[in-house]
Amino acid sequence: MKPGIHPAYGPVVFRDTAPGTAFPTRSTGTARVLDTAGRVEKFQRRYGTR
Numbered sequence: 001m002k003p004g005i006h007p008a009y010g011p012v013v014f015r016d017t018a019p020g021t022a023f024p025t026r027s028t029g030t031a032r033v034l035d036t037a038g039r040v041e042k043f044q045r046r047y048g049t050r
Contacts, residue, residue, distance in 0.1 A: 007028040
């Protein structure tokens with residue numbers, strides 16, 4: 001891998017809210033949030049309501 005172009009890879013804690021458990025893992029730390037409201041609006045614009 002080329003040095004200096006990749007995000008830092010380090011320890012994080014994954015928390016599963018359904019059962020209330022947490023466990024350590026490793027990740028780059030980049031979090032993605034799904035915008036479900038935006039996806040629904042995009043679908044409605046494209047196909048309309050029937």
